Structures are given as structure tokens and as C-alpha cells.
Amino acid sequence: MKRTGTRREPGPSEPGNANSSAAQPAPSGPVGLLRRLAAVAYDAFLLFALLFVATALLLPFSGGQAISSSNGLYPLYLLAVSYLYFTWCWTHGGQTIGMRAWNIRVRAARGAPVAWKEATVRYLAALLSWAACGAGFLWSAVDHERRTWHDRLSRTMLENAVAGTALSSGGAASTTRRRERSRWG
16 A cells, blocks of 8 residues: 555644643652662563573584683673673663663763763672672662662662653654654655
8 A cells, every 4th residue: 555645643642742631741759779679680580591692602612511610701701791781771772671661761860861981880880789788779778869889880870761752862752753753654
């Protein structure tokens, strides 16, 4: 079927209508410890699977044999895979899969999307938070802004993400444009 040049305007309650009475709420307040930990649990399952695949990719190079625990490069390889997963997600949309499930987004404290430098500091500081028996995460329960050690050290923060919006300079308007492009070709 050939499309004509006409577009149907969105209805009163559909996304993309500036006069929509069903406008999406603005993000509200900091993210609590339990939601953080729930997102971490989701990401832990995904990361386990990702590290499993990353290990399987090495098997042809080890003749199909298990990788020795004395191999010092293997833990560094797994750490690099983990680093790439988290920092890529944080710098490209501000959300890991676990954060998406719990409607959480990371952003720079200045309000902009997270840059690679901030993501790297956040990742390394999160390792420190875990190495201290999780004390860096528990800190958010007593912090007045509910920020963890790695939030503070990387100058980032978690916020409640509004469904359907992207963390970019275009915000909700760019999301609406993307929806229209995908709907209309």
C-alpha cells in the first residue's frame, strides 16, 4: 500500500499532542536504596549471563579447556567486559537493563547526560562501594540526597526516569519525533 503525504494528527490523549491532558509526570525525588538494590539484582543476572558468553568466546583460544584460575589476564578481561556493559549503558541513555526495569536513570549532577569520564569514575567508585562490604550503597540510606559513594565521587546521581523520554537535549520532544518517524516511515 502506498502512503500519501497526509499525516493523522494525534488525538487529545495520545503522546505528541501538546494539549494532552494525560501529560507524563516530571521526575520526582531521589531514588531510594531498595530500588537501587533491585536494579542491581537485575543487572547482576544479566551481567552473569554476559560474563558467561564472554568466557565462552575465549574457549576456542584455550583449546576448549577451562581457563586456569592462575591466569591473571582472565579476571581483568571479565572486569573489562563488566566495565563496558555499565559505562556504555550509562553514556548511551543513562540506563542499564536493571535500571530500565525499575524506572531509574543516571545523570550527571549538572543535569546533562553522563560522559565517559564520569561513567568511568562511577564504575571504579562502585567497585570501591562493593569492596567496602556494600557500605558505599548503604550510605544512601543516611545521605540527605540519597546518593551513594559512587554518586558523590563521580558527580552523578540517580533519578526517577519518566517512561518514554530520553535523556538528551531534546527530551520528550525528541522522543515524540522518533515515534512519528517510526510510525510514518
